[in-house]
Amino acid sequence: MQxxxxxxxxxxxxxxxxYNGRPFDSTKIFAxxxxxxxxxxxxxxxxxxxxxxxxxxxxxxxxEYPFKAKAVMQIVSNGKDSKTIMLDLIPEKTAPKA
Structure with missing residues (x-):
């Protein structure tokens, strides 16, 4: 569900x-x-x-942090547990940090 x-x-x-021969590449957002x-x-x-x-x-x-943004989220499940993942993040009009 999006x-x-x-x-x-x-x-x-x-x-x-x-890490241990396995590549990783991610971004974590703190909200x-x-x-x-x-x-x-x-x-x-x-x-x-x-x-x-x-x-x-x-x-x-x-x-400039903190800022407001529209987040496109999706709830996914493996049948036992569910989690919310972020599909996209669109910042509201914000100025670059000085």
Missing amino acids: FETTIVVLGAKASKGE QAELQEGENFAGFVSTDYTWGTSFNFERIKGL
Whole structure:
């Protein structure tokens, strides 16, 4: 199931290389998430999403953080567990960092 949502991007991290002979290449997006309501909870935390390869990091590394963006997400499952993956990230109008 695909859906779009607006998120606040707090940061991003690219990972590319080789580990035990196996190549890896990904971008991790850190986004703001609300804490669940409750007596002992208040405020926000960050949650992370994998967003394709390190090429995607190059697309946003020069932006001023944090920024708002439209995220295209998909919920996938292996039949037992489900997770949300990011298919695309489209920043709202933001200026490059000075």
